[in-house]
Every structure is written in structure tokens, then in C-alpha cells.
Amino acid sequence: MTEFGELLAKCEHTAFKLEFRDQYMTGDPGYLAWEAGDLAEAVRLYSEWTATARTAIVRGVSMRRVRVVSEPVSTYIAFEHAVTPGVNLAAGEAIRWLPRHLASDLALPGNDVWVFDDRMVQFCHFAGDGAWVSNDETDDPATVALCSSAFAAAWDRAIDHEGYRI
Template identity: 55%
Template sequence: MRTLELRGFDELIGDCRTRALHLEMRDAYVPSDPSFRAFTGEGPAYDRTRREADWHTLIAPAIARGVSVRRARIVSEPVTPYVMFEHAVTESMNLAAGEEVRWLPRRYTSDLALPGNDFWLFDDGLVRFHHFAGDGEHIEDELTDDPDAVKLCASAFEAVWERAIDHHEYRIS
């Protein structure tokens, strides 16, 4: 797979013209995140206002240009504390920014071809893979325009999206 020089997410979403697709497949991310630690009671109170405003500022211009921003999350059930956190903040963080979000219980993915890592797919031309450590801490990202990777990610996302449950209908179990 051909790897490109990594570009920042703000540049990638800024250049996006049609759609940005994000597939999340882990049950835990960045356990050191102060917002998550506050949610679980393991850290001090955390005001998400600035973080949400920054995300909205980043996504809003893309939405205004007509870019479809969709996020699908594959989750194990019963869900982990991190997935509970994600579900709790999706309304104010993601949906309020203009994203569409769906959830798919992992048990419904056994017959799907999925890439080995979470990713963002921009305009069916660039894939930004996210690499995480076993504990969920972010390690690095990788950018590629490899046609096979693009094709796999596009088909995987659409297969998940077709089966997934809209955020407003998905109930944590």
C-alpha cells in the first residue's frame, strides 16, 4: 500500500467536496482523555464546550459546502464505559456539528469485509487510517490514496452503514 505524506485533518476536511466517512471499530479510545475520565468519575470535572465548539468550527464549513459527513461505530455489547461516553456526547459533539451517526452491534458484522483499522475516507480518494495501541491510546495516522484501500474502506463503510442503527434509535445495552 502506498503511503502519502500525512496531512492534518483540518486540511483534509477543508479540501473535501462530496463526503467524509468515518468508521470506528474499537470499544475504547484514549483512556487518558480528560473528558472521558470526568465522565467515569476518575478525573476532575471537564467542560466540553471548547472541544465541541472547535469540532463544530471544523465541520460546519464542510457541511455548508454540501459535504456529507457520516460516522459509523461498530460496538461490542454490552458496551464498554468508553462507548457509553461516546453515546452520551454524540448529540452535542457530532450531531450538533451536522454529522450523521449510526451504531452497529459487532455481532452483526461477522460476514462483512472490514479493514484492520479505523479510518476516515475523503471523497472516495484518500483514506486516513488511525493506529492505536492495545489500550486505546493513539499512536499515529497514515494517509493513502491506494485504490484497493479506498475501495475496501468505501465498501466496508457502506455495508456497515446499511445495517447500522441511527443514533436516536440505538439503545445502550
């Protein structure tokens, strides 16, 4: 298994992510800080991600992310929405939100996925409670094409972060 950082370091043009879960690792320190009312600390705890993403973007990599979400949103999605300006947007990532009811007629992969340069995908596997389990990647052309087209369809339908209200 290749680590995400290695895949991003090799990426030259685009890194796109589709996210599908309404809850991830609720024991994460950033989430716990936000839950305790400390947004600034939550953002600070993700500064490593912000720096990693910014480094790729400065190299010329376009980073975009679509979060497919149920409405009304879960507490975890409210957290992600709150930290997005200080974490993702601050790095230069473009973030859009796709209400799940608007995605019903889209063919989407079964797991969260990163698509790197339309040549490699990394699937992210989580347990039912949102705990991270594993990643796996493939450069199988059919799988990459499916994930790339799924991302494009979701991106076109999704709402920019600035316009999405929770």
C-alpha cells in the same frame, strides 16, 4: 503524513468514518469530565471538533460515521453515546452504531478509517490501551474502494443514533 484537518479542508462531497475500538484515549479531558458526571463540560471540551465538522458540512460535505461496538458496551462507548448529540449531531454529522455481532460477515478494514470523497483514505492507528499512535493515508484505488464499500455495507446495517440504546 497529512493532517486530518488538511484532508477535510480539501474534501468536497463526503467524509465517512468507520470506528472499531471499544476504548480510546481514556485520559482525554472530555472523557474524564463525563466520567466525573459533567456531560455539559465534556461536550464543551469537544467544541473545536463540532466547529470543524460544522464548517465542512456548511460547505456541502456529507459527514457520516459508523461506530462498530461490542455489546454490552464499554464505559468508553457509553461516553461516546452520551456526547454524540451535543458534539457530532450538533455539527450535522450523521452517526450510526453497528453492534459487532451484526458485522461478522462484513469485510472491514483492520483500523479506524476516514474515507474522503471516495478518493483518499486516512487510517488511524491506536495502541492496545486506546492511545493514539499515528495516521497514514493513501489514494491507492484498491484500498479506497475496499474502505468505501466497507463503509457502505456497515452504514446500511447500522442503527441510527436516535434508535440505538445502550
